[in-house]
Amino acid sequence: MGEPRYTTSTAFLEALGEAGVRYAFANLGSDHPGLLEAYAQARQEGAADRFPELIICPHESVAMSAAQGYAQVTGQPQAVIVHVDSGTQNLGGTLNNAAGARVPVLIFAGASPYTQEGELPGGRNEFIHWVQDVPDQRGIVRGYTKYDNEIRTGHNVKQVVHRALQIARSDPAGPVYLVCAREVLEQHIEPVRARPETFTPTAPGALAPEVARRIAEALAGARSPLVVTSHIGRDPQAVPELVGLCESLAVPVVESVPMYVNFPADHPLHLGYQWNTPGPNPVLAEADVILVLGSEVPWVPSINRPRADARIFVVDVDPLKERMPLWHVPAEVFARADPGVAVRQVADLVAAGPFDAAAVERRRADVRAEHERQVAERTERARPVNGTITPEYLAACVRAAIDDETIVLTEAITNFAVVSEQLARSEPGTLFGSGGGSLGWHAGAAIGAKLAAPGKTVVSLVGDGTFLFGVPSSAHWVANRYQAPSLTVIFDNQGWKAPKLSTLAVHPDGVAAANDDFNVRFTPEADLPGIAAAAGNAWGRTIDDPDELPAALKEAVDVVRAGRSAVLAVHLPSV
Structure with missing residues (x-):
């Protein structure tokens, strides 16, 4: 069987393992012999645990959604391995989901070999290698990924993989895409060392102090404040922080198009959900101060919008939704910050500042009564x-x-x-x-x-x-x-x-x-x-x-x- 070989494929899989990737959800093809050989060699050596476990998925959309689901539950990025351009295309709308959910996933695809006369190991030897050679394979996914790159040599493959995952994990998180030709995957190299601890994601951002104070004062002075959120629950630890802020001022919460548990539904300050609401939401329409805390669609303005004089504050890691061509909320402040960090900042300022305690208690009673009415209505249906x-x-x-x-x-x-x-x-x-x-x-x-x-x-x-x-x-x-x-x-x-x-x-x-x-x-x-x-x-x-x-x-x-x-x-x- 010859001497064990250390190749770009070996280093690539090691890099995923070093980064904490537990699973590689794979739909394999003619571009992956180097990876399959590396897995087989590792198993023979009893060292397969340094690679992600390979999960075979007979359809790419299942692989991508599985990686997304794992990452949503754990917060840890996973890998997806697909076959050149065809496998990439078969990911389809699952890329839309991972991008929209801000979930870190590393997608790896082979590329058609770039030699055809037997010049290098892994060169073209099947007719499909010509059929699947396209001018811009990375362009297939560029509208949905945060980063794309080609691995051109095994000597820096770990650096490329760790950088890709660093970008994928940094807010706003999202999928990244790497490609590599067979000749490069077959390249015989010396073992590659890396320092994955130097590729950590960006630290959570905070509100500028004056912005945090402005939001806290607005909420504390409001007659009818409201929080609208869609995905602060992406970080489960941020939910009790939001509960604490809302309890301090009796601020009700509406979840708009929620994809997570953003606020406990059984809490008396929870005032329901908005989806394709057929008419105005009275809770939204009555609010004079609204904190939009992590939401792509806080309301549908043609049908359901706040009152014209409402003061609106938008806080998110992507407050302007920069990848959405058409988007606007008429806010006086757009602040780029981690929602959980921002909530803690505002809550600390509210606790230290003055507010009308009697008004807060009156509002608390009113909101509790509305919450109970909504629960009774839902139960009846x-x-x-x-x-x-x-x-x-x-x-x-x-x-x-x-x-x-x-x-x-x-x-x-x-x-x-x-x-x-x-x-x-x-x-x-x-x-x-x-x-x-x-x-x-x-x-x-x-x-x-x-x-x-x-x-x-x-x-x-x-x-x-x-x-x-x-x-x-x-x-x-x-x-x-x-x-x-x-x-x-x-x-x-x-x-x-x-x-x-x-x-x-x-x-x-x-x-x-x-x-x-x-x-x-x-x-x-x-x-x-x-x-x-x-x-x-x-x-x-x-x-x-x-x-x-x-x-x-x-x-x-x-x-x-x-x-x-x-x-x-x-x-x-x-x-």
Whole structure:
């Protein structure tokens, strides 16, 4: 077998391990012989633990979503390995999700060999090497990545990898992309040393003292202050800091398009959620001072906006949303800071400064009363209607079937608001959304979340369209192979409701509305649980009787906790 070889591939995989990357989610191709040889050699030497564990994913979107899910739960970046341009393209919208969720992921793709006459090991020897040679492979992802680069030599490969991960982890975090040709991956080099501790991410930024004081004074002097947030819960430790600030002044919180637990739903200062709100939110409309604390879409201004004289302050690691071509909030201050750090600064100033204690207590009582009214209203909606299962009833039954530590992945799209309201999660780090606009994230993310937290139950709440977008045959095969079981509950309305609602919003009196002609129904119906059963030995069932729902959910949860994935499709009123 010859002498052991140390190559660029060896150094690349070592660098990932040195950086704390636990898994490499991979869809392999003709550009990866160097990596496969390095893995085989390491296993033969009994030293494979210095590399990330290779998780084989038969579809790239599953690999990317799995890496994102792991990183969302742990905060630690993971790696994705894909095949040249085709594998990169097959990542598709999952890049949108990782970028939108600000999640660190390192994507590595090979590149077509750059020699063809046998000049170097790894040169072109298959017809596909010409077909997959494109002018700008890195350009495929440049609109969604923070950084892209080509590894040109093994001598500095570790520096390039550690720099890429340093950028990926620095706020605003996001995916990075590296490419490398086969000849470079096969390069025989001396062992490469690195100092990963010198590639730490940028430290969290704080508010300028005068800005922190201005925000604190505005909140303390407000008649009707409000915090709007979407993702401060990305850092679970920031949530109790926000609770402390809000309790000191009785400031209510509204979560707008939340992808995390940003504020405990059972707290009396929690005043609900905003998604595609059909009309003005009275809480937002009454506020005279609004702190937008980490939010891409704090409200939809054409439908739901603050009053004209409201004082607005925007605090985020990316307060201007620099990668969004069209975005504006009419704020008097835009401050670049870590939301958790900023909250602590403002809270300290509030505690030291004067405020009207009697007014705060009156507001506290008013907000508590509104919170209780909202809870009672949501509870009243959580029941079947005329013998059919409603989304509200389904979400409420899921809440009863799981515990506070269960990790919930929310991707039910037209039922986003229902899931938020009825699940009412209060434990930070137990609710995650994709962060972007590409559907099917849950399928891979559930695998990553389970690998990140093997002692916890993982539950995905999805629509039937979303379930199919997740490439369930691939995802459930991976989950079965790597013992990463989860429960998927399908809000099954037998079609795509989102395009129908969008059409009705623009053409409420149009022909499509008059004729109920939207081209969104899934007929004939597919056996969705059957896909998971066939591909991944999952437990599967479809129900439409509300009386059967609690027992079916209990059985499904028990199956997952015993080590087997489960898919429960629940028929709702048809789209």
